[in-house]
Amino acid sequence: MLRPPDGLVADGITAIDMDSFPPPITVSHYLVVGAVLFVLGAVCMATKRNALGVLMGIELVLNGANLNFVAFGSRFLRQDTLGLDGELMALFVIVLAAAEAAVALAIALNFYNNHTTIDVDHADDLKG
Amino acid sequence: MNLHDLVSQLIIDSTGSASLITPDSSLRAFLPELVICATVLAMLFVRLFRVGRYVDMFWIALAGSIAALYFAAPWDHLGAVLTADQAAHPAAVTRMEIFTGMLVYDTFSVYVRSALFLFAILFVIFTRLSGIPDHEDSPDIYTLVLGATLGMCLMVTANHLLMVFMAVEMASVPSYVLAGILKGRRQASEAALKYSVYGAGAAGVMLYGISLVAGILNTAHIPTIALTLAEKFSGGLSAVPSGELMVLALGALLISVGLAFKLSAVPFHFWCPDVFEGATAEVNAFLSVASKAAALALLVRVALGMGVIAPTGFAPGERWAKTHQNAPATTPTSTDKTTDLFYIAQEPVTAAGAAAAADSTAEPAKLPAMQSLAPVRSFTAKLIAFFAIITCTFGNLAAYGQTNIKRLLAYSTIAHAGYMMMPVAAVVAMAGIDNAGAARGIAGLAIYIAVYLFMNLGAFAVVAFLRNAMRSEEIADYAGLVRRCPLTVVCFSLILFGLIGLPPLSGFIGKFAIFASLVDGWRAVEAAGQPGFYLLLLLIVGGINTAISLFYYLRVVKVMTIDDEPADRPPLVYSDVSLAGAYLWLITLPTAGLIVAWDWLSEMADAAARNLIG
């Protein structure tokens, strides 16, 4: 169970919400979710043999990072925050990810047309 | 401060105050990029009309690049203007954060962007001569090239972590398509797929690192990051909670993954040989020169930005406003003459004095902050040195067994990325100890970039022209070429020897400059009583690698000159005395002749490096 830092206890603020169920949400909780998505995406990129699967992994990774940004910027989670920058960066990441996905998809389709497969393991004309 | 004030502040920021666009406004500083945007739009616009189909996009792209170079105006900012006494002038603006701190504009950005635009010009001409892209593809391809160049310019000027990520994306995503430019080919589409998948992954990892760094420091503006870090470290390394240290290190490592990918630094180089082999030689030239130069500039920005308290600079419009406030008598004609951003001759003495006073008050606070950032710099320097050592060594060793010239040049590119990272390590280590030496180190890097631009462009130009002539990119097929096209072989040999770094070819100038910065760094760091052995190690590794690299470059030369021509060589339609040949001479000329007089380059590089470290 989380305890407020000593300074706050001294100020007379004791364990606000500390005993509620579930415990109040902190940035760390968001970071855990972000980390999970990030790792899932990274593993997905590493293990999927389907180009589209790899692309989906990338989307997961970007979302993990985005979750971090939003959590760092949220004023509900802590006092001294990244501020609006967090949300703004998350916004731009969403847009950039869309652009990247569009291109990657076009490239994957092109690859499919040339190889009639999108299995990245079949991408072995180049030594690798 | 109400909304109205904020908006007018914004307008001053973008355009300068009062008059339409003052020389020290964000828009003026951003003009080259705007020209590139306009060129892209023009190419799109022309295509809308039936007549536009017959317009050759080459001319538009060429005009756009030349105009961009013109507006970047290196001759104004790096040439005679920044002679020593003028730069010492307290009124000389040397650093300016534009667009509310998103980008930073200084002589370094002028230098690297000019190199990029110069490369764009040469590249567009090159593609015209080599025939790829053809008339049908050219609007798309030139759009992508210019779009990527735009991204690279942003990489060079990025001053905010969002801009770092965005610039990397803007430079990379068009490059993915460029790698697959010959879309009917299996190899090309495979190269594009690999590049895009790995690139996107690396960008994602980098973004995660950015989020951690921004989250713990509560800011994404790089100079502010340095300030916050200095505050955090002010009590020494032991005063920082170990958890925060871990997060910072983790964030830095994740960011370095993204940068290392752009630099094709080992172990994030694996895409490079494959992409280079699959993509055309033209695209390889683009990726190996422009992309690398921009990535290095970004590395300098990030590494120095986080490890060094940025020198104080003006905000856009500030100077202009101040000039006009203090000297209302200044006639409008004087503003017409202030085409040069950095130095206004009519600057009244009062303003100069005020600026100097402001500097002097800021100065004492800066020193301890700079000192407390020492652990950050030491970490960064060692990290970069580590990457440099393995990159350089691996690149040179792996190149040895290659049979395909493009793969060989890919590994050579990797090795050169290693060389080019070396001075950055020295610079980061030297900052705060010997700032003048650190600036010289940056200048060394700048010289290397300029020299490398011509060498690698030349190398890939030869590969492309020979591919057109004989449909082969295998080294073995170059056997005895000196009998068929002696001048081209001489050019290629000079370029390859230049890549080794042999005097009197210009590659030596670059090597000399970066090795000099390493020795300088080693001397300075040791003199300050800090461990500097890793810089000496870098130097020795660089030296030995130079000798190793001899093998594979020399093998190509040997095949072309000493080996006999195969009896069954297919007919070779290639003449030394052609436009393509003339282009090669033009590209080789700096490689062969720069040694005669490179002081101007050195001076420009010095000017470029002058304002990075306060």
Place this chain on the structure above:
Amino acid sequence: MLLAAIDWHALLFLLFALVACGFGAAVLLTSNVVRMAFYLTLCLGATSGLFFLAGAQFVGAMQLMIYVGGTLVLLIFGVMLTAQARFISMKTGAGEWILGAIVGSSLLLLLVRAGFSVESWRLPRLDRDKITLAEGQTSTAIGLALTSVRVDKLSAPNEKLKPGMSGYLLPFVIVSMHLLVVLIGAGYMARTKRLGVNRATDRPVAQAPPRDRDRSFFVSAGLASGMIVNLLLAVGCCWLVAKPLAITGNAAPTNQFLLQLAKAIDAAPSWLLPTLGLLFLANVLLLVVVWYWQKWGVVGLVIVPLVMAFLIASTSLGQAAAVTIALIALAPVVLLILLLCSGRPTAWSQME
């Protein structure tokens, strides 16, 4: 009583987090592309719920609209376009799984540890009840920030954040440029190449043209003398740079012509002489080119004097000097062209 003790905010967070992580894991674990796309949709939808919970309503909405509504639809398109039975389901090998699991779990461990290692991240905001809803409404601020007006920073307690106010106008504008370029690129990639390919790399190798040509004595002599004269001129220019003809002093030239020349050189900017020297050298190269039967050399020979004239005209030497120089330089070229066009077969007709 029980309900009152429940922190709904936290509970909802748990719910969304579990959905996001669960479906994220499902994306990883399934080998069917179609299912993967579906799970990803749910996962990202749940993420947007987390955004809402963190007070980032606008981002959450955008996540739903752009990501779930746009990007994922695009991905699903991709899945459908390439959906052939044998590619829909592709299994990953056991070795890869194990390796991925080991690396992934250690990475996860590291990141989670990192997440809990900073104190200010670990502790909830104590006075969050006091935050009014209006404060949580960030859409206006975001909108203004995108036009570079950071109203939120005005009240920022941290003074040092102010210099980097970081309005987002530039990214907002420049990203549109990026989208344009990227869409053109994607279009290029997705389009099939028109028939009648005529790429340099695809054309068959042409036969080398025959190279038995004859050159009359006059043409040869003209070319050779041109090379010599131009070389001398180039050297002369370099010489003048190295050793300027001083107008004053002991070594002042007595010859009237030399005096004039010295004056003219003195008046010219410093870059002119080296540039002219280079242009003369270029002339030599062009003559070599003509020697090797390339027509474009002649074009170059005409262009170079014009460039010289332009350069001289742009300096203080004046128009008359420029015209004179141009005429003097063009005369031999005209002579050369006449020489090339004379004779039978003319040298001109044999050129490429």
Place this chain on the structure above:
Amino acid sequence: MLTPDVLLTLIVFLPAIGALAVAFMPSDSKDWIRVVTLGVTIAVMALVIGGLMVPENLSGGWNKGLVFDTAQADVQNVVNLPWIPSFEIDYFLALDGISFPLVVLTAFVCLLAMAASWTITKHVKAYCILFLLLETGMIGVFVSLDFFLFYVFWEVMLLPMYFLIGVWGGPRKEYAAIKFFLYTLLGSVLMLIAILMLYFYSDVSDPDLVAHLDKCSLRPEVRARAEKLAADRLPARDVVVAARAKLAAAREDAKAGTKSAAESAKEIEAAEKALQTAIADEAAVTVKGGGPLHTFNILALQQIGQNTLQFSQTIQWWCFVLLFIGFAIKVPTIPVHTWLPDAHVEAPTPISMILAGVLLKMGGYGIIRICYPICPHGGYDLMWWVCGIGVASMIYGAFAALAQKDFKRMVAYSSVSHMGYVVLGLGVWSARAETGFNSYFWDMGVKGAMFQMIAHGISSAGMFFLVGVVYDRVHHRNLDEFGGLFGKMPYYTALAMGIFFAALGLPGLCGFPGEFFVVMSVWKFSPLLAILSAAVVVLTAGYILWAVQRVYLGAEYKGPHEDHLTPSNFRENTIGTVFLFFAILFGVFPHLVLQYMDKTIDKQTKLLANWTAAVKEAQPTGRAVGNALRGVPPPVAAEPVGNALRGVPEPVAVEPPGAE
């Protein structure tokens, strides 16, 4: 009338200009190309002799003020122009007694080698271009006194040499060429590191240097800046000197034990702190005045190395070792000699002549010009290593030559052996306490080494030429398959005998004086080494005489192509006669060569002897202070002066950390 800048520039770059001219000649007219190339080499020779050697009253005065003055020890015909001001790199050419004989030798050997190139028939145009570029590189190395420029020329000759061996060489040409290239490149990379170290540690604005600036031939404006800055620094320097003296006194006190240990430790600590502050203050003054003024000027670096504390002992060790490796590869000495037999054997005859006649001399030149004067600490401490390497090369080369079956390979190994004398002569640092700091013997060793370089340039180039003559006829070089050439090619055999005996070191021929001087000088240094090096002469006689017997004497020719053994033609006879003429001339009148180098070498060894007396052996305390100041741990019980007096040999110097 010529000025030094025009003359020296012409001598260096005339071949390059000639190469450019040849490049524009049609490649079919082979004879014309050869003639033009030969003309260029003759022109260079004419410029060297006419401009620098013919007395003014004979030349009609056109070389007024240019003639090499043998009475002058300092550099002459100085050309010093700014080249790359931002790195303080100058276009600095000059001649002195060390470089001038080698320039003449280069011009001479190039001329004869070009004359011997008529047998080259493959790609004549490319050959001639590369040949001329090579000549530019070689002459440039000898005349440039700017370290950067020196390095550029040093590498410039690499590329032509690679192609000359690789394209026109024998069966294993590619292997030989790349081996040559790789060795030399590795050496020069190490050299570059040393150059950069010296550059960044150098500072011509040092107040200690002001008195010696005259000898540096700095550009006037650089010198003015240096003097001004030095004057600014002087007050701060006085503080440093005082602090240093105080520290030394404190140390003395501690040693004498006048005060308690804790007290003296405290005193030393305080003195050290004061010294550091003083040094930092001086550095601040330097930076404020726009310094430090780094330099690539070799003469200035020499003065800095000998007269200031800028290059600490550690730095000098490092730089000496790095530079010595670079030069030793070129000499070559064992164990880095292995490129030489391959390169010599595979190279075409004229290129072998140049390799042996000129290229090997660059190593010796570098050692004498750069290693010793700039890094005397390294030179002094490592003298046993250098001498040991020299003797080992001599012995190894001689034995290896004995064992060869291949005629050319034998000659190549004889080069290794002969160049060992050069290294030995340079390494003999006899100016020590036990010789009363008398530099006489060392002086003799250096002169012997220089003479040996010239003599070897003539004799070995001649030998390679002679081997080439017979190889051109019978296309083999197997020593066992010759014999009886005396009967078939009498004049040629006579020439060969003369030149081979010159190489042997027969008195009256050019090989003798150099070897004699070296052996004499070594005697004072170490009788053992002297005996060894004298014994090598016997081995040399062995392989030379044996070779002469197997090739020229004997009853009949035993190998293939007997009918091709025609008497040597006019061209060959002329070249051979010229070689023999000079071999005899220099053997009979060694003064002809020595007069040019005497003064310069005297001065250089004198200065270094003074340095030894002042720094190395006389004042152990002063040295300890200097070291302490630079953070070097005090040497193991500074050599007791008594030892030297008692004739106890110097303990073999300790290897610096990481020098290998």
